[in-house]
Every structure is written in structure tokens, then in C-alpha cells.
Amino acid sequence: xxxxxxxxxxxxxxxxxxxxxxxxxxxxxxxxxxxxxxxxxxxxxxxxxxxxxxxxxxxxxxxxxxxxxxxxxxxxxxxxxxxxxxxxxxxxxxxxxxxxxxxxxxxxxxxxxxxxxxxxxxxxxxxxxxxxxx
Numbered sequence: 514x515x516x517x518x519x520x521x522x523x524x525x526x527x528x529x530x531x532x533x534x535x536x537x538x539x540x541x542x543x544x545x546x547x548x549x550x551x552x553x554x555x556x557x558x559x560x561x562x563x564x565x566x567x568x569x570x571x572x573x574x575x576x577x578x579x580x581x582x583x584x585x586x587x588x589x590x591x592x593x594x595x596x597x598x599x600x601x602x603x604x605x606x607x608x609x610x611x612x613x614x615x616x617x618x619x620x621x622x623x624x625x626x627x628x629x630x631x632x633x634x635x636x637x638x639x640x641x642x643x644x645x646x647x
Contacts, residue, residue: 518637519598523589524647525614526559526631527607528552533562535647539600545570545592546604556604570603585613593636602631617641 524539528551536559544567546556553569560567570588585605592601611623614632622632625646633644 520635520637521593521596521598522600522644523592523596523634523636524600524602524631525610525626525634526602526604526647527610527626527628528555528604533559536563536602539647541565542596542599542601543568544602544604547606549606552604552606556602559602559604585609586616589613589634590636597637619643 524536524541528546541563543565544556544560544563546553546567546569548569556569557567589603592603607623607626610626610632611620614620614622617634622643625632631647633647635642635644
């Protein structure tokens with residue numbers, strides 16, 4: 514049986530994403546970035562450009578968006594629970610995003626990451642699924 518709740522849509526963007534105009538039609542609710550200077554600054558700038566709020570993800574130890582795949586997946590799961598039926602952006606280091614995609618069984622998606630493209634994922638009660646690039 515499928516999940517009756519709307520899925521959360523999370524756009525994973527590598528720090529330094531250049532094409533903000535692609536995100537304008539996405540109806541983004543919030544932008545998250547690591548506490549590191551590059552990704553956090555990129556998240557703040559993106560949020561300001563889109564006219565939405567931004568939050569720097571902080572945890573004890575290394576930043577989950579710059580840390581290992583398990584840390585990033587835990588953060589993504591928490592964000593998906595928090596944002597059912599909404600679209601949010603997570604800006605992070607490309608290597609951490611690629612590792613998280615590999616942990617989801619989709620290492621091939623890392624090839625789609627670039628300074629001009631990110632990955633769109635949805636999560637509901639049935640798990641994570643890839644829905645395209647942004």
C-alpha cells in the first residue's frame with residue numbers, strides 16, 4: 514500500500530550552483546546548507562535570491578553536509594519528515610552528496626551533479642526515489 518501523505522521533495526545542490534533561475538519555478542519553501550563557509554554562504558545567497566528562509570545545518574562533530582553519507586542521509590530523512598508535501602533545497606559538498614546517493618543505491622546519479630545541476634529526490638513512506646535533475 515502506498516503512503517497516503519504527500520512526499521517531501523528535496524533538491525540536492527552542490528555548493529557553487531550557478532543557475533538559480535532553474536529553481537524559481539520550483540516553489541521552494543526553505544534552503545538548508547552546511548555550517549561551512551562555502552555551502553552555508555551559497556545557501557544563504559540562494560535563499561535571499563529566492564526570497565525564502567535559510568538554515569545552516571549544525572550538529573556535534575563534522576557538518577553532515579560535509580561529513581559521511583550516513584550523517585547526510587539522517588539529515589535528509591529528518592528534513593523529509595519535517596517537509597512533507599513541500600520542496601526544500603539542501604546545498605552541500607559534491608562528494609558528500611555523491612556518497613549519500615551511493616548509499617541510496619544510486620551512485621550513477623552523482624554523474625548528474627555539476628556547477629549547473631543538482632539532483633531532485635522525493636521521499637514518502639515507500640522510501641527515496643529520484644525524480645530528475647534541477
